Amino acid sequence: xxxxxxxxxxxxxxxxxxxxxxxxxxxxxxxxxxxxxxxxxxxxxxxxxxxxxxxxxxxxxxxxxxxxxxxxxxxxxxxxxxxxxxxxxxxxxxxxxxxxxxxxxxxxxxxxxxxxxxxxxx
Amino acid sequence: xxxxxxxxxxxxxxxxxxxxxxxxxxxxxxxxxxxxxxxxxxxxxxxxxxxxxxxxxxxxxxxxxxxxxxxxxxxxxxxxxxxxxxxxxxxxxxxxxxxxxxxxxxxxxxxxxxxxxxxxxxxxxxxxxxxxxxxxxxxxxxxxxxxxxxxxxxxxxxxxxxxxxxxxxxxxxxxxxxxxxxxxxxxxxxxxxxxxxxxxxxxxxxxxxxxxxxxxxxxxxxxxxxxxxxxxxxxxxxxxxxxxxxxxxxxxxxxxxxxxxxxxxxxxxxxxxxxxxxxxxxxxxxxxxxxxxxxxx
Numbered sequence: 001x002x003x004x005x006x007x008x009x010x011x012x013x014x015x016x017x018x019x020x021x022x023x024x025x026x027x028x029x030x031x032x033x034x035x036x037x038x039x040x041x042x043x044x045x046x047x048x049x050x051x052x053x054x055x056x057x058x059x060x061x062x063x064x065x066x067x068x069x070x071x072x073x074x075x076x077x078x079x080x081x082x083x084x085x086x087x088x089x090x091x092x093x094x095x096x097x098x099x100x101x102x103x104x105x106x107x108x109x110x111x112x113x114x115x116x117x118x119x120x121x122x
Numbered sequence: 123x124x125x126x127x128x129x130x131x132x133x134x135x136x137x138x139x140x141x142x143x144x145x146x147x148x149x150x151x152x153x154x155x156x157x158x159x160x161x162x163x164x165x166x167x168x169x170x171x172x173x174x175x176x177x178x179x180x181x182x183x184x185x186x187x188x189x190x191x192x193x194x195x196x197x198x199x200x201x202x203x204x205x206x207x208x209x210x211x212x213x214x215x216x217x218x219x220x221x222x223x224x225x226x227x228x229x230x231x232x233x234x235x236x237x238x239x240x241x242x243x244x245x246x247x248x249x250x251x252x253x254x255x256x257x258x259x260x261x262x263x264x265x266x267x268x269x270x271x272x273x274x275x276x277x278x279x280x281x282x283x284x285x286x287x288x289x290x291x292x293x294x295x296x297x298x299x300x301x302x303x304x305x306x307x308x309x310x311x312x313x314x315x316x317x318x319x320x321x322x323x324x325x326x327x328x329x330x331x332x333x334x335x336x337x338x339x340x341x342x343x344x345x346x347x348x349x350x351x352x353x354x355x356x357x358x359x360x361x362x363x364x365x366x367x368x369x370x371x372x373x374x375x376x377x378x379x380x381x382x383x384x385x386x387x388x389x390x391x392x393x394x395x396x397x398x399x400x401x402x403x404x405x406x407x408x409x410x411x412x413x414x415x416x417x418x419x
Contacts, residue, residue: 048202049201050201050202050217051201051202051203051205051214051217052202054202054205054212054214054217055202055205057205057207058196058202058205058206058207061207061208076214076217079212080205080207080212081207083207083208083210083212084207084208084209084210085208
């Protein structure tokens with residue numbers, strides 16, 4: 001099964017899903033079969049004056065993950081992820097990383113066809 | 123000599139002061155509105171416009187046949203205006219600051235230029251005053267690149283009159299604020315005048331502007347508009363920081379009425395005119411003394 005990237009507040013499967021994509025604290029890249037994961041810190045992206053969504057999309061594209069589970073995705077990030085062929089599950093920030101993955105495995109995640117936040121959270 | 127009229131807080135009277143100062147300025151002068159997001163000096167100076175040009179910024183365009191997807195451009199770009207997303211090179215034109223770095227670094231020569239429109243530069247004449255302004259395109263986020271094009275036109279105007287016996291002065295109507303646009307508007311000036319009002323809000327923003335502009339080491343002075351209302355904080359701060367209060371414009375119904383009609387307040391009464399003649403003299407003294415002390419070119 002393809003690797004799944006999940007935005008997270010800490011490097012743990014039991015961490016809360018970070019609602020922000022571009023300025024997420026970090027990403028867990030999870031193998032859904034074994035639940036083994038790798039953590040990518042996103043701290044340097046959080047501090048960018050502009051382009052955090054694009055940078056984060058680049059980070060996910062480079063991680064090898066083909067699926068992203070997160071809360072909110074802005075327009076440029078969405079465009080970038082879409083170009084890189086990454087499927088996006090949004091509005092999954094109510095629980096933990098583990099719960100988001102279980103929800104996905106159960107077939108309860110619909111992939112988004114557009115961003116769910118406009119630029120600058122308008 | 124270039125005189126920048128700045129403020130920090132919006133609505134303190136930058137344009138009122140600029141238009142009045144222009145009206146009493148004796149030497150040949152160019153009025154330059156660098157508040158390109160919402161220029162309105164022309165509403166008071168009422169120039170006849172004689173020319174305009176569109177200001178563009180160079181942004182990258184990729185030839186996918188030549189691009190080797192090395193990603194060097196995206197690594198260089200500080201603004202993520204260009205980014206290698208997996209196998210696709212994406213360009214976000216509105217994010218680009220126009221530095222040209224990506225085009226210079228591309229090893230395949232796959233990047234060429236196209237343009238993003240920044241806005242318009244227009245110029246004209248009002249009596250003896252030459253007039254110049256920029257107007258940012260609606261939707262454009264960056265004003266400093268447009269201000270650069272306005273300043274290029276200013277240079278042309280100054281070069282065209284470089285053989286004149288009396289060199290032209292420039293009065294700059296700056297945008298409010300203390301970030302890039304405001305800094306860009308005042309950075310080439312010989313003196314910065316901070317227009318404020320004696321209220322807690324006027325004081326707070328004047329202090330920010332004073333702190334932001336101080337590292338440039340230029341002479342600065344304060345003009346208190348709507349003098350007579352509010353409190354003493356502005357005066358106390360100026361005394362403490364040895365900032366000269368170069369003019370006070372009284373808080374007065376007659377002035378508000380003149381302004382509301384789009385008229386220039388220094389032309390409304392002899393008393394008003396004297397305030398600005400005195401201000402013009404003080405500006406010349408302040409910049410003149412700097413030249414003799416600091417050996418400015």
